[in-house]
Amino acid sequence: xxLTSSPANGATIITVNEARIDASVxxxxxxxxxxxxxxxxxxxxxxxxxxxxxDSSGLGAIVGSMKYLDTSRRLHLAxxxxxVDKVFRLTRMDSIFEIHDDTRAFLARAAG
Amino acid sequence: MxxxxxxxxxxxxxxxxxxxxxxxxxxxLRLWLSQGxxxxxxxxxxxxxxxxxxxxxVEHSYATVSPRDPASALTVHAARANGQLxxxxxxxxxxxxxxxxxxxxxxxxxxARGDLPExxxxxxxxxxxxxxxxxxxxxxxxxxxxxxxxxxxxx
Numbered sequence: 001x002x003l004t005s006s007p008a009n010g011a012t013i014i015t016v017n018e019a020r021i022d023a024s025v026x027x028x029x030x031x032x033x034x035x036x037x038x039x040x041x042x043x044x045x046x047x048x049x050x051x052x053x054x055d056s057s058g059l060g061a062i063v064g065s066m067k068y069l070d071t072s073r074r075l076h077l078a079x080x081x082x083x084v085d086k087v088f089r090l091t092r093m094d095s096i097f098e099i100h101d102d103t104r105a106f107l108a109r110a111a112g
Numbered sequence: 113m114x115x116x117x118x119x120x121x122x123x124x125x126x127x128x129x130x131x132x133x134x135x136x137x138x139x140x141l142r143l144w145l146s147q148g149x150x151x152x153x154x155x156x157x158x159x160x161x162x163x164x165x166x167x168x169x170v171e172h173s174y175a176t177v178s179p180r181d182p183a184s185a186l187t188v189h190a191a192r193a194n195g196q197l198x199x200x201x202x203x204x205x206x207x208x209x210x211x212x213x214x215x216x217x218x219x220x221x222x223x224a225r226g227d228l229p230e231x232x233x234x235x236x237x238x239x240x241x242x243x244x245x246x247x248x249x250x251x252x253x254x255x256x257x258x259x260x261x262x263x264x265x266x267x
Contacts, residue, residue: 020135022131022134022135022163022167023131023134023163023170023171024130024131024134024135053156053163055160055163055164055167056164056167056231056233056234056237057231059233060229060230060231060233063228063229063230064230066225066228067225067226067228071225082152082156083159083160086157086160087160087237090160090236090237090240090241091218091233091237092218092221093221096221096228
């Protein structure tokens with residue numbers, strides 16, 4: 001599971017360099033998220049711009065990743081592609097996360 | 113690859129009960145739908161629902177029993193006509209509990225962060241996106257018939 005991360009304005013941006021977060025990689029995704037989010041502080045922004053498909057196992061893994069973070073740290077989602085957006089909206093899990101058009105929108109808001 | 117003047121209106125595929133095989137099957141089905149002119153939004157909705165159906169087969173039907181023919185543990189047939197898509201998914205694993213389809217209620221979200229649901233969305237998504245669902249069990253075969261309104265899903 002190819003994830004990359006970088007610090008930005010006190011937050012950590014984690015980019016998923018994969019086309020799918022599905023049942024076949026859900027566990028690897030959670031493990032990689034733990035490694036990248038670490039035990040630091042500050043919010044985490046998950047950049048899903050390259051992800052075209054998430055099934056319910058992938059959705060569960062994203063929720064699980066949020067639950068792993070300290071309660072003071074929020075998990076933001078950025079750059080949802082159409083089918084990924086559909087899964088979040090249909091399950092109403094879009095209300096659980098702060099969702100941004102892209103990581104620049106998050107950073108602009110964080111700076112403002 | 114055979115090129116057709118008109119894309120075929122039926123699709124058939126089978127594979128082992130593995131997450132990797134489900135991925136391949138979904139990719140092939142989506143390609144078939146897309147080449148038949150199905151709008152991307154409807155292709156996505158069908159893929160979301162069928163991913164849940166096929167993952168259920170892998171994770172539940174074959175959780176405790178082995179397929180009698182591993183190479184074709186699950187089969188998918190689909191036919192498209194007049195804006196409608198009919199899909200049949202078959203397996204030879206454990207029948208659904210009580211031989212009935214789960215209700216598929218959305219899990220509660222008004223809970224503490226540590227209690228947020230990490231699963232239980234599958235049947236909700238399947239029911240939400242399909243217009244008709246029918247489960248039957250005969251001679252060791254589980255069969256799920258699904259119907260999708262492609263025009264509606266494209267909106």
